Amino acid sequence: MAMNFVKRFVGKALIFVSGILALAVWLGLTVLAGRPGVRQMIDVSPQARFTFSQETEDLLTEVRARGLKIEIDTFYVALGSVPQLTVEQKQWATVLQRIQSLTTDLLRVYEARGRGAVHVEHFDEMREVKRMRERREELRARQRNSIVVSIGDRHKELILDEDLAAIDFPNPNAPPTPGGQRWFARLDTYKGEEAISSAIRSLLVEGTPVVAFLKGYGEATILEGVADSYSELAGALADDGFEVRELNLRKTQEIPSDVDIVALFEPTRELTDRDAEILLAFLRHGGRVVLNVSYRDLPVDHNPTFRGFGSRLGFEIGSELVLHLVKDPRMPDAPGRAGIESQTLDTVLNPVHPITRPLARAGRAPQLKIARELRTLAERPEGVHVDLSLLRTGPYAWLAPRRASGGTTDLSGPRDASQVAVRSVGGIIDVDPETGDRQGHLVVLGGVAFINAGFASNGDLALNIFNWLAARQELVTVRGTRYQSKRLELNEVQTRRIGTLLGWYVPGALLALALIVYWRRRSS
């Protein structure tokens, strides 16, 4: 009896112990399979949106090798707080929700691929008000629907619906479609990897190049809250690790030795000979300059041509406005027609230069609203190399003269075919150094207000210019796979048919099958 009891007890104890051991093995295997070095991710998503580009993989490898930690904080707008009364508002909320969802997915992959080097923190706008506010203040986050990428003390804020996605907004002037279909804002492209990897890369770059924006020429400001300000560019430069400051040559008489790049945006007054000489000397000593001209219809004398500065460097800036014929859909074989839309130029980017190559590859040529032409001078000073192929117009561009009476711009179109041609609106002038081997570079842009007014679409070009001038070649790039959104739209008839299929036909077929089985069972 006692022997039997012992045998049974030992037998049950052995089974219990084997169960415990099996549990330990299972949990151990589960933890092991989840280890960063062991787990593999198989991406079968549409457009392989979870598969990182080699550049992003290399970037994360570099981060791990340097023992750095990337913190990514998300500050999504709570969709419950977005008004959703009209169809347009509902659709906008849907677009935001999709971008948030794509971003969350992508950040999860960053975390997994980062193998401990990337940590993502999601903040709930509704539930974690205090914690979120404190973190936002700490990171100096200004936007509501954004993510902030941080490495150490440096951080960069990315706005979900501007930096991470391209949204197709409806044209309010578009004619109604047949059947009265309404158009809404819709997600066109999601470019999260490109934006986040670029942000990480910019935070990894060491050193702080100094950009000095020149003052004193009636130029556009970089101050926030001022009309036509370049504050967005200045902010983006600061986020990219530049130190941004203002410089008045009349006060300093020279360019400070710690300044790497001098920028002058949309001046309305000519440079004096003395200032031109200071800039030339700066270029001769390996300095870098960006000049973006302006165009005013009136007063006419607010359109400096920089003749003195240009003649020293072998280029000139035309005083006329560049216009381009607009394609007429009714006459597809004709070059196009003139009109108010002619002021908008679709540019052609230099496919080879490091500034424009990545944009050209991605098919992201900037669109200029108005521009002035750049031309080379026959007489070229020694040690100066002029290349005006950075940004060009299409083949049917002409120069709009000013009317004799009043001086306003005449938009009536070219008088004859000989007036249309490809025209340059952006170029680079390389200046050989007097001493040393650092070449000076001047980037001249004839496009007016295209960086401040259209920073969302043209900002990459501007940042590429500054990064190239600062010799930070690694930042002059656009990378990452993009996700093209494909939409599903349904009408009343389709909805009804689907409802009938799902609610009646499918359960009905299964019910018929159940009856057949029941009947066969009974009869057998």
Next chain:
Amino acid sequence: MSRAWTTMLRELNGYFFNPVGYLIAVLLYLYRGVELSAVVETVRDIGGRDVEEFATAYVLQFSSLIMIVLVPPILTMRCFAEERRTGSIEVLLTAPVRNWEVVVGKWAAAFVFFCVLWIPTLGVLWLLTGDSYLATSIPFSPVVAGYLGLVLVGAFALSAGCFFSSLTDNVLLASLSGILFGWGLISLPSFVTPYVDTYAERWPLLESLLAQMNVFAQLTQWFSRGLIDTGHCAFYVTGTAFFLFLTTRSLEARRWR
């Protein structure tokens, strides 16, 4: 192995010629139809949405959760509990078949029937792409990945159901235990994770384990998006093996009574 195969075929025959299984399917598909019709109406009302979102929504509905929480215990509740209740388990255990072959055979039959229950949803999705319905192509890859996740969770829940069924001769108790287990599997990790996150730095192993066990997050954030993590798959496969092993041991324990 052939004896496990024979057991599976015998069990499968029972599943397919029992109208109760079909009635469960009718109710589920009716509910699923109502749910998906609501999704379609929302798409119409808001003026459209991303096709991939529709594909994800198609896979993961509340009815899908019902399928993985309620159906496995219902399928497995009779596996051993009924045999114990009627006494036929003694016949089974004295037959020239090993305990593990009985367990694997019964589990495999339930698994095959569980997979068959999902097939109409794929057929319906294929039908929906037609010109009369959605009139667009749907990305099938996240759908397939989503189904893989559901099938893996189902296999795991079925093995746990087999185990609970082997512990009792009460069919209702076996099914209730399975349902509680399934519900715990879906909801518990999501509930516990925020608390554990506080101590994540102190107990990284626990955090990692919880992440691996977070079934709901894996289904909604990984599989249904078209991202398959081998770590997650390993959790289900080894978990299934673990419960099948426990079931075998449980049958073994009868020898010591």
